[in-house]
Amino acid sequence: xxxxxxxxxxxxxxxxxxxxxxxxxxxxxxxxxxxxxxxxxxxxxxxxxxxxxxxxxxxxxxxxxxxxxxxxxxxxxxxxxxxxxxxxxxxxxxxxxxxxxxxxxxxxxxxxxxxxxxxxxxxxxxxxxxxxxxxxxxxxxxxxxxxxxxxxxxxxxxxxxxxxxxxxxxxxxxxxxxxxxxxxxxxxxxxxxxxxxxxxxxxxxxxxxxxxxxxxxxxxxxxxxxxxxxxxxxxxxxxxxxxxxxxxxxxxxxxxxxxxxxxxxxxxxxxxxxxxxxxxxxxxxxxxxxxxxxxxxxxxxxxxxxxxxxxxxxxxxxxxxxxxxxxxxxxxxxxxxxxxxxxxxxxxxxxxxxxxxxxxxxxxxxxxxxxxxxxxx
Amino acid sequence: xxxxxxxxxxxxxxxxxxxxxxxxxxxxxxxxxxxxxxxxxxxxxxxxxxxxxxxxxxxxxxxxxxxxxxxxxxxxxxxxxxxxxxxxxxxxxxxxxxxxxxxxxxxxxxxxxxxxxxxxxxxxxxxxxxxxxxxxxxxxxxxxxxxxxxxxxxxxxxxxxxxxxxxxxxxxxxxxxxxxxxxxxxxxxxxxxxxxxxxxxxxxxxxxxxxxxxxxxxxxxxxxxxxxxxxxxxxxxxxxxxxxxxxxxxxxxxxxxxxxxxxxxxxxxxxxxxxxxxxxxxxxxxxxxxxxxxxxxxxxxxxxxxxxxxxxxxxxxxx
Numbered sequence: 240x241x242x243x244x245x246x247x248x249x250x251x252x253x254x255x256x257x258x259x260x261x262x263x264x265x266x267x268x269x270x271x272x273x274x275x276x277x278x279x280x281x282x283x284x285x286x287x288x289x290x291x292x293x294x295x296x297x298x299x300x301x302x303x304x305x306x307x308x309x310x311x312x313x314x315x316x317x318x319x320x321x322x323x324x325x326x327x328x329x330x331x332x333x334x335x336x337x338x339x340x341x342x343x344x345x346x347x348x349x350x351x352x353x354x355x356x357x358x359x360x361x362x363x364x365x366x367x368x369x370x371x372x373x374x375x376x377x378x379x380x381x382x383x384x385x386x387x388x389x390x391x392x393x394x395x396x397x398x399x400x401x402x403x404x405x406x407x408x409x410x411x412x413x414x415x416x417x418x419x420x421x422x423x424x425x426x427x428x429x430x431x432x433x434x435x436x437x438x439x440x441x442x443x444x445x446x447x448x449x450x451x452x453x454x455x456x457x458x459x460x461x462x463x464x465x466x467x468x469x470x471x472x473x474x475x476x477x478x479x480x481x482x483x484x485x486x487x488x489x490x491x492x493x494x495x496x497x498x499x500x501x502x503x504x505x506x507x508x509x510x511x512x513x514x515x516x517x518x519x520x521x522x523x524x525x526x527x528x529x530x531x532x533x534x535x536x537x538x539x540x541x542x543x544x545x546x547x548x549x550x551x552x553x554x555x556x557x558x559x560x561x562x563x564x565x566x567x568x569x570x571x572x573x574x575x576x577x578x579x580x581x582x583x584x585x586x587x588x589x590x591x592x593x594x595x596x597x598x599x600x601x602x603x604x605x606x607x608x609x610x611x612x613x614x615x616x
Numbered sequence: 617x618x619x620x621x622x623x624x625x626x627x628x629x630x631x632x633x634x635x636x637x638x639x640x641x642x643x644x645x646x647x648x649x650x651x652x653x654x655x656x657x658x659x660x661x662x663x664x665x666x667x668x669x670x671x672x673x674x675x676x677x678x679x680x681x682x683x684x685x686x687x688x689x690x691x692x693x694x695x696x697x698x699x700x701x702x703x704x705x706x707x708x709x710x711x712x713x714x715x716x717x718x719x720x721x722x723x724x725x726x727x728x729x730x731x732x733x734x735x736x737x738x739x740x741x742x743x744x745x746x747x748x749x750x751x752x753x754x755x756x757x758x759x760x761x762x763x764x765x766x767x768x769x770x771x772x773x774x775x776x777x778x779x780x781x782x783x784x785x786x787x788x789x790x791x792x793x794x795x796x797x798x799x800x801x802x803x804x805x806x807x808x809x810x811x812x813x814x815x816x817x818x819x820x821x822x823x824x825x826x827x828x829x830x831x832x833x834x835x836x837x838x839x840x841x842x843x844x845x846x847x848x849x850x851x852x853x854x855x856x857x858x859x860x861x862x863x864x865x866x867x868x869x870x871x872x873x874x875x876x877x878x879x880x881x882x883x884x885x886x887x888x889x890x891x892x893x894x895x896x897x898x899x900x901x902x903x904x905x906x907x908x909x910x911x912x913x914x915x916x917x918x919x920x921x922x923x924x925x926x927x928x929x930x931x932x933x934x935x
Contacts, residue, residue: 251934383789474680486678502786
């Protein structure tokens with residue numbers, strides 16, 4: 240019940256889902272491993288299991304729970320634009336994946352359906368405020384229900400017995416949150432627009448962002464923001480007047496809600512990875528118009544990148560025509576479907592790479608081969 | 617729970633009396649209560665006036681929470697009056713209980729006139745009708761099972777739970793009613809039933825019904841799909857609608873031909889009686905020629921109901 244309206248949230252127990260996935264997996268990797276340094280001196284990385292975030296969490300977990308413990312790493316995918324295909328409910332899914340499962344096929348499991356809160360009918364500030372509060376409240380409460388056992392287990396761990404081995408302690412952690420930026424701000428209960436601090440990671444101000452003076456901005460203080468949000472949420476529960484939230488808005492560009500994800504151990508404690516777990520859903524952003532946004536910058540980019548000379552495809556208008564054609568072709572490849580988002584990063588990164596390679600490559604490209612590779616992925 | 621209740625009776629502080637000149641509470645009956653500004657020494661007769669003053673005179677100050685150490689005028693008197701054991705009169709048992717609730721928080725008793733820190737107060741739920749205030753906004757509510765059964769004091773692992781930011785966020789959402797209102801969508805007993813889609817053909821039929829077009833077929837389309845499959849199994853001979861229901865007690869008068877064809881849709885009915893009446897378009901059909909789908913789901917409504925039951929059976933296994 241949020242703002243006087245009752246909503247239904249369909250969910251599974253995230254902890255049990257993660258343990259089921261772990262139990263039914265054929266290949267399991269419990270501990271991460273740093274890959275070392277490549278021949279050119281750069282750090283080698285292959286996936287999340289050897290990332291800095293995972294390895295640092297693993298150190299904390301082993302220190303707290305002993306050497307016979309491991310990180311049960313869970314990724315979440317939340318996207319309000321991906322609505323249920325049933326047609327009977329206007330809900331959007333939350334999907335989860337366990338990184339420890341190393342089977343060939345990436346397995347995303349739907350663990351919940353969050354009800355969508357529509358726009359207000361009345362065009363008043365009060366109605367907009369009420370709808371905004373409802374939308375934030377519903378999302379956070381749904382997450383709180385979804386994460387309830389998971390939160391407890393992230394602090395105490397869960398005993399897991401593997402065949403032929405002794406009992407190990409699985410310590411669940413959220414290591415990635417695949418969303419777009421709008422959902423990111425909503426999940427962290429931060430202002431989505433008209434805010435001074437629009438970056439979740441640092442406190443760079445809007446007027447200096449993108450310039451030299453904005454480079455050295457300090458990192459965001461997770462504990463301070465969440466403490467203020469918690470106090471603001473308690474004050475909002477007692478008195479919903481927007482004027483009481485001005486301090487929170489000015490100081491942190493935050494909403495008077497507290498992110499339920501912050502209750503998971505490791506988000507606000509230890510390494511405080513709350514703002515580091517965001518992974519943008521590139522394909523979703525792509526479909527929402529990133530092509531148009533990026534393409535508007537291409538003429539300026541081409542002039543600088545080609546140093547006054549023509550690109551491989553000729554002058555700027557010809558290059559833009561080729562880009563438009565390629566974007567149109569890629570649009571046909573990126574067909575929205577209810578399949579899990581495991582292909583997102585691979586396809587999108589390939590697409591962006593290919594668009595640039597078409598323009599800047601000095602060698603003759605093999606369009607049919609590249610295109611077919613993209614289609615297979 | 618009995619032991620815990622006894623412990624509560626023995627160790628909890630006396631129920632707080634309402635402050636002076638307050639009837640139903642601080643918010644309702646505030647006649648005679650003065651509200652002092654958080655940032656200056658001005659006093660006001662109403663809380664709204666005080667809020668208006670603070671928004672006008674101290675716009676840059678944080679008005680979400682009161683400054684550290686601030687306490688309302690009426691609460692100052694009630695604090696000093698209603699906490700006799702706060703200064704030095706606590707028994708060892710009571711001090712142990714406070715230690716349980718406060719955990720890593722300071723064990724020093726609050727000084728008169730200063731607000732009790734988190735964990736100092738033991739709220740019995742009668743003083744604050746709202747959610748337990750967390751993080752310096754008032755009292756921390758100790759759950760009823762927060763006391764040890766039998767002997768006191770006993771340390772509980774919730775000491776960290778009450779102090780870290782993550783634990784306070786968890787407590788904030790745990791205090792909401794949604795946390796305890798979750799219930800299973802389908803009872804677990806439904807999952808004990810065996811599946812009726814137990815052959816490859818039936819499983820493929822179910823798979824198509826639930827996944828065609830991405831979202832699966834609607835119930836109307838499932839009926840249509842089942843009728844087509846049944847028609848194929850009958851080698852294209854039309855079958856009158858038979859849903860196992862009577863239309864208000866008026867049975868349709870069947871001709872011999874339709875009765876014969878209809879009996880082919882109900883293979884297990886009547887035993888040998890069907891054999892002599894059953895026929896296909898060539899008049900040669902027998903019971904063993906009835907298809908697998910028709911044997912399991914004689915009617916399209918049975919098929920739709922079975923699909924729905926299968927969905928519930930699977931959902932019951934999810935938790």
